[in-house]
Amino acid sequence: MRRGIASGTWILWVAGMAAAVAWALPLVWMVSTSVKPPGQVLTPTVEWLPRTVTIENYVKVMQKPVVHWLINSTIVTAASTAVSLTTGAMAGYALARLNFPGRNALFFLVLAVLIIPTEMTIVPLFIGVLKIGLVNSYLALMVPSLASAFSVYLFRNFFLSMPRELEDAAAIDGASRFRTFWTVALPVARPAVIAGGILLSTNYWNAFLWPLLVIFRDEMKTLPVGMAGFTPGTGVGQSTQLGGYAPAMAAMTILTLPSVLVFLFLQRQFIEGATSAGIKG
């Protein structure tokens, strides 16, 4: 009896771990392909270890304005995240803590508007950005950050569960509301800032459809949209066809590295952030 359970457990463990390894394999295969000379990529049998290691694919990728795209992505992601977190923390704080007419109505509005999918707003937003003449600009890329109800949610919940005593002490000292928020509440909200920051910046870093629409100039593209030009054959209109899978995988490795590294270092915060996002909206 006992033996049976033990061997069942053993099989289950092996199966689970094998699945986990298999799940990671496409990324391993990507890196492996990216360092192969193009002539050794299309092999009749699977070669996990490259026969020769080369950086020529990376050199090829760097001929495109990859550094520009990287800078664009970094600036837009940082600015968007900062905007979402700041406005979200302030609004969330007011909704959780301050007493004012319209508070419930505003929160209800956030919930109601959340139902509107981005697809509904993408055509009109595009028209708006076009008419104002914002296309090909960082500001256009940052438009989605204005609609991040998630951040308001996150901070409202956090501040609701924060003990009031801290702020009361500050109020007795005669600090203004804004000062209390800035020097007392916000520092305590660090976990929310970190979880929200990680989740939002991953989303902004990976955004695809919106940057694809509002950027026409090559050097203003973000990294994911720019790198999509390396598609080796099947589709994309603006395909650059830089010579097959090896350079494409080099480009993808460059694109993957920052996200995966940050993820591995901040795994717990990632998963907590995703949990709160999944459950709360």
Next chain:
Amino acid sequence: MARKVTALGPARAAPVGGRPFSLAGLRRATWHGERIDWTAYLFVLPFFLPFLVVTLGAALFGFYVSFTDWGIIGAPHWIGVKNYVRAFTDPWVWKTWSNTLRYGLLVVPATTLAALAMALFVNLRWRGYTFARAAFYAPNVVSVTVIGLVWVWMLDTQFGLVNQYLGRFGVPDVPWLTNPKWVLYGIGMASVWWDAGFSMVVLLAGLQDIPHELRETAAIDGANRLQTLVHVILPLLRPALSLVVTLLIIGTLRVFSQIYIMTNGGPAGASASVIHYVYEIGFSKYQLGYAGAISVMLFVTILVLTVIQLRVFREKTF
């Protein structure tokens, strides 16, 4: 919301004399029996002003545009429901909706089952579970460009990893992305790989809410692992499961980026989704009015699903 704003606080000697909206009066005004924090409006303004413009304002504007013949230049002309009539008679609308639904029928169950298996395994917390959790979740943090291009390579008919390994079991090469019959399966595989990790995390949170005693009681009662799973865990996991399913349904209805990158809707439109069609119509042909009408139809569908989901989850979520 039925409560009234009292413009005057506990009146002291009422020195302002009959002018209820004096500054001092406002300062002492109460709501819900407490003083009103007028600074609150400064706190909410930076968020709500832009937020309402880019969500509610844009949605209303989009609704208006769907009744016009707007191209990219010139002024919009009101043409009534012509765009909607056109949509119902446009074979591409039917084709893209049917593609999207068939894609959803593949991807939603596959992702749910994969995520459930992952969550149950990780939740056992056996040796190596943190590695497993990281491996399952990792694709979710990666850009869709990577998902698309890596899977174009994985699914290459002759040299792709998938067909190479299937070939060892005697399966002939499957034209995953180049044959209309297979293309949704090919894209679906990439989507499951991308998305399952996120659903797993939601399910894990649900699993952790299940009290341990329940499982132990079941074990004492002589239930084996499978019986505990079916009779104790799955019923209790239902809220998390239906949340995952709803999120996935909504997600598949709006699928675009993988398709754009992997096949651009091909071959012969066999993988074009609704949003892909909106993209073609609106942003390649610049028929913004017509594109708007198709988005509105998608919006109504998603709205109905979301309202159903909110009803089901009302007490749990808010």
